[in-house]
Amino acid sequence: MSAEERPSGSAESFSIQLDYVKTPPGLIIDKLTITGERITIEGEPFAVDMKKPGNVVARISQDSVAHFLGYKDLGKVEELTISFEPGMIHVDAGVRVGVKISAKVECGLRIEDGSRVMVVVKSAKVLGLGPKGLVQQVIDDINPIFETSMIPIPLTLNEVEIMHEAVELRGTFGLPDSLRK
Numbered sequence: 001m002s003a004e005e006r007p008s009g010s011a012e013s014f015s016i017q018l019d020y021v022k023t024p025p026g027l028i029i030d031k032l033t034i035t036g037e038r039i040t041i042e043g044e045p046f047a048v049d050m051k052k053p054g055n056v057v058a059r060i061s062q063d064s065v066a067h068f069l070g071y072k073d074l075g076k077v078e079e080l081t082i083s084f085e086p087g088m089i090h091v092d093a094g095v096r097v098g099v100k101i102s103a104k105v106e107c108g109l110r111i112e113d114g115s116r117v118m119v120v121v122k123s124a125k126v127l128g129l130g131p132k133g134l135v136q137q138v139i140d141d142i143n144p145i146f147e148t149s150m151i152p153i154p155l156t157l158n159e160v161e162i163m164h165e166a167v168e169l170r171g172t173f174g175l176p177d178s179l180r181k
Contacts, residue, residue: 010040023150028064053172114156116144
């Protein structure tokens with residue numbers, strides 16, 4: 001079949017699931033699901049078009065977040081344990097500031113500019129006290145924990161939800177200009 005004879009086609013809907021997607025900074029997305037409707041594919045020149053934005057759901061497990069943070073240089077943090085519950089991330093850490101002290105931090109997540117997921121300190125206890133400022137420096141080293149530039153499609157984040165043992169990011173995507181007609 002010659003290039004001039006490449007077929008064209010369309011689909012009412014599509015769904016693609018990718019498992020264990022490793023992003024350039026090392027964060028593993030355990031499940032990435034991409035769905036859309038009314039897609040048209042042209043054969044020559046090759047082009048793809050969608051009538052409306054598609055949807056993306058990225059699920060990142062508690063273990064994947066812990067593994068990712070274990071590889072980041074967090075300065076004085078020596079031991080780090082995280083656990084999720086709906087709406088909250090609990091962090092227990094050993095911090096060295098001359099001597100080793102323990103810190104307990106409760107965090108949330110928020111979307112910034114539709115492109116970044118930021119860790120937000122809700123409460124922090126270091127030696128039983130509540131100095132959020134001591135913890136904020138470590139959080140600044142972590143942030144952003146996720147950026148849309150980690151995935152090679154134009155993505156806008158709309159929602160982030162902390163669930164039991166996973167974080168779910170939801171957003172919409174359009175096709176890259178290089179694929180459009």
